[in-house]
Amino acid sequence: MTVVTYRQAITRGIADALAADEDVFLFGEDVARAGGAFKTTTGLWERFGDDRVMDTPISEQAIVGTAIGAAIRGLRPLAEVMFADFAAVCFDGIVNELAKYRYMTGGQVNCPVTIHMANGAGTGFAAQHSQPAENWFLNTPGLKVVVPATVTDAYALMRAAVEDDDPVLYFEHKGLFGMRGELPDVVEPVQLGVADLVREGDAVTVVATQQMRHRALSAADALAQEGIEVELIDPRTLVPFDHAAVRRSVEKTNRLVVVQEGSAGASWGGTLIAHVLQDGFELLDAPPRLISSDETPVPYAGVLEAAWLPSVERIAEEVRSIVRY
């Protein structure tokens, strides 16, 4: 057991994946000599060498395509796409080639590609470097999507992603890089599609990921002072999604709040609410609530960006209003 940062947990996850399987290689812009734009790959080039860890030109389309080609020939590429926003320049590779390759060929190939990228707002990078980009990919069957929020999950989900035989988009949240936590020496493997029950409670089910999980937990602590016990669930992976875990919880609490970074349109939070309401309409004693960001791009200035993100106070207030409904 050591205390490490979320960033270091990612690095360790990648290192152990590289060590465990010679078919795994890491590549992307500045991941080798420079150790990554976010320093999530520090020391890996030194340890694994030129053959396993490679810098690329600024060519995200080539990066994603290369990963696909290598994967169908039996390798397990781990590509870095730096800021998740840049996934837009290789969107075709991800949604039209990677996600559909297995299906279009009638199952002739597997695409065990992992793409890891830095996600989310709150760090002052403005509109083109701050998007919670996971929502772009959720209408595209064929992809798996993971969104770790803790040190342990950052590690374990990286291992699971690389070992998975399907394409996995691994979103690490920029706002969490410096967060510290305990990482066991031997981390229990995590399955994709299994939620984490962060906190038990009976008053309301709150579902949140990444940065919002931590804010929701702070809100839950505050609400506990008022006697409101929140049950907090972090799905950890958006595809596959652990609907059973949310259902179990809502059966108990009869209330549902989803907290997400990013706007509401075509988002995982809206999808979840629609799903729960379709299958468990009678379960809810109060309206579902989607707490999300404004319907705007991410602004730069501190006061603007802070207001854009759901705050602990806002989460507490909205949860309170649902509980009191």
Add this chain to the structure above:
Amino acid sequence: MTVVTYRQAITRGIADALAADEDVFLFGEDVARAGGAFKTTTGLWERFGDDRVMDTPISEQAIVGTAIGAAIRGLRPLAEVMFADFAAVCFDGIVNELAKYRYMTGGQVNCPVTIHMANGAGTGFAAQHSQPAENWFLNTPGLKVVVPATVTDAYALMRAAVEDDDPVLYFEHKGLFGMRGELPDVVEPVQLGVADLVREGDAVTVVATQQMRHRALSAADALAQEGIEVELIDPRTLVPFDHAAVRRSVEKTNRLVVVQEGSAGASWGGTLIAHVLQDGFELLDAPPRLISSDETPVPYAGVLEAAWLPSVERIAEEVRSIVRY
């Protein structure tokens, strides 16, 4: 009043937009001499000439960027991106540049760009040429999204899109190109964000767009034989969305079914259900239902693709089950 096809209505919409404003120009791959891959621009090059109607190289990134640059300098570009699936190769231009330009600059520019593209499944083009791609864009504030289903809307929404001062993605549905309908000689202007009440009824509110609007209408006709009167709403534009129209209807019917082509994850249908349930929880007497396609890419073979798309029978059956709930 003449009877024209949906395809011809688009062409007339573009022609009238070009005729009405010299700042409008049309460009894209094979739109000029060839009249468009879908023949939606037939005759326009002959009529408006090289200066107004231009063929481009196969370079969607350049097409979208050129539209942006021209728009901020005061023109009203109308770009064709052929199959909507190809929007993936210029996704960055659309979501990171076009959608955010005005916002990032604090309102210094407008981007009156229209991008029209052929959308949807059912015509045997397989996974990379059949996606209902509108859902890719709904988590990106800054874009407007229109999805005409009728001859008149195809015309009127094209005019409204080109005249709008914001970026508009205009999705024409491939399955409707040959559909015939009456087009008035002078078409009433349509505002973006105003739904069409297709059919009145009191038993259930059904919301559907494009191809699914027509299937839902057939299903409604069948259900009427059984005494179930469906109220059918076609929002016509997904952004802005006419939430008031849906609310009004659900207040009357107390039941909601959304029919959409494409899978459920991060879709407009799920978003709508979450929205209605949050704001009108007490209105519903039965669970909301999202009728959508399978969670797979679009398959090629006729029997497979037919099963992938919600059929009239399936729509009728699911609506019936909600009404009988």
Add this chain to the structure above:
Amino acid sequence: MTPPDRDAQLQMLRAMHEIRFFEDACHRLFATGSVRGTTHLCQGQEAVTVGTLHALRPEDQMTCTYRGHGAVLAKGVALDRSFGEILGKADGLCGGKGGSMHLTDVDKGALGSFAIVGGHLPVAVGVAFAARYRRTDELSVCFFGDGSTNIGAFHESLNLASIWKLPVLFVCENNLYGEYSPLHTTTPIEVLADRAAAYGMPGIRIDGNDVLGVHATVTEAAARARAGEGPTLIEMMTYRQKGHSRADPAAYRPDGELEAWLARDPIVLHERSLLADGVAQEQLDAIRAAAEEAVEAALERAQSWPDPDPETRLEHVYA
């Protein structure tokens, strides 16, 4: 580097005939509504794919486009299962999920037909990367059109392949048109092979209708690639004898263009060279007839196959 022997040359003729008959059959099938959506035929371009793939080894890996029937067949994929896929049959190559634009037979090294222009070029780079990573002798070959050299993925792929000196051959089938637009209306240079210089890569333009010339050039470029000397861009001049897709009558062609190219039909040219080389006309005719028969028999078999079970549409999304 020895040229292909007589037997190999006759096999190339047979392969070209099979593609030609296959495409003619597709044309008919599309016209009669048995092919859904669209289909892009390659009559006239057979020497490109046959010359290239017959110069390579079975274990080499190939990617191509929606206009890929010829490439797939030249890679040795079964005629009947190819027809089956285009007809959307359960025993088609992809179980009916892919169709005309996505013929794939991984076992034969026909890794995929891609329908997004440029989409497969980076994939071909990755295939070559895997070969190098595993220190095999395999090579990756990638077919694409003239118009595709204007899309971003082309640029990124050639650049990366070159800086990493990967064993990949980029074969540009210059058939003078991208869809309906003549190349000169979209592309400010004439010789596309010249683009290779932007990537420090050799670029060669050759006659793509001369199957032996194609074979020779590819043999040389393949040797370079296998020796670790990196990729080559080979522009092969050829002509699409039919329209772009579906029922396109190709009315945009200048007068006489088609006729001039028909006179340089790759099958005719190859037959002429074989005749000059002493092969008897009867043998050529027999090869043609055998090819036709094989294609027709394959089509009949494929037509007799059942449709896929609708439930199979839910399979193969995830591993």
Add this chain to the structure above:
Amino acid sequence: MTPPDRDAQLQMLRAMHEIRFFEDACHRLFATGSVRGTTHLCQGQEAVTVGTLHALRPEDQMTCTYRGHGAVLAKGVALDRSFGEILGKADGLCGGKGGSMHLTDVDKGALGSFAIVGGHLPVAVGVAFAARYRRTDELSVCFFGDGSTNIGAFHESLNLASIWKLPVLFVCENNLYGEYSPLHTTTPIEVLADRAAAYGMPGIRIDGNDVLGVHATVTEAAARARAGEGPTLIEMMTYRQKGHSRADPAAYRPDGELEAWLARDPIVLHERSLLADGVAQEQLDAIRAAAEEAVEAALERAQSWPDPDPETRLEHVYA
């Protein structure tokens, strides 16, 4: 083509000084936490933007990158409102919505700073298109880095600009690095200007630290563009004296590289040429001091401005 007169040359010196002091101030501000996220500085590259934009007209239109402070200031944008934006102030150029990577002042023809590599190249093509469409004499100029020449949008943009012979200048600031990677590790050719040939476009490599040389080359290319002869790719060799962004110490530089380039600092070179031309040292010192004072005063003003009202975050999404 006459070279800039003495006065114009002194104005260029002043402009370079202002950029240098501005960037030094940003460096301090970032270190002390007043700048959020990141900032990319351009000390050492001032001659590129100043030489280019002083050779053009005020009505010409400019797009640039996240490393765009120099380009924006050289286009005549106010120092205080630029600082204000970087500090996230209500009166910043973009009301605090854009920040360091998105300085924009449309009134001055500073059309935007773009943070996605390659994202603005097609936009620059569209700006030139509008000029031609409206038959104005305006020109579009676009700055981007060496590393950006490997991205797909570069390829598509130069190709389209060339086939349409649009009035756009593509200025590649070759500062030897893309982020932390030296160019030769990512790019298989040495002279990026050679890529112009792939688009049938003239490509020129020049010394980007010689402000008068830059001025002369741009003047010529601009004349060609305005005459309807199409775009030019100009590669300007220069050096990024600081790290890539934020607190990057640039430890990856080979020994002596920085020192060699500091000896060729564009401001030093220009002062030397002015001295040789008979300008007095005192006058040069006065210009430097005035620039420093202007920058400091602008910073003080900007720092005194209020934060934006949080409600303004909801504005400016739609027209």
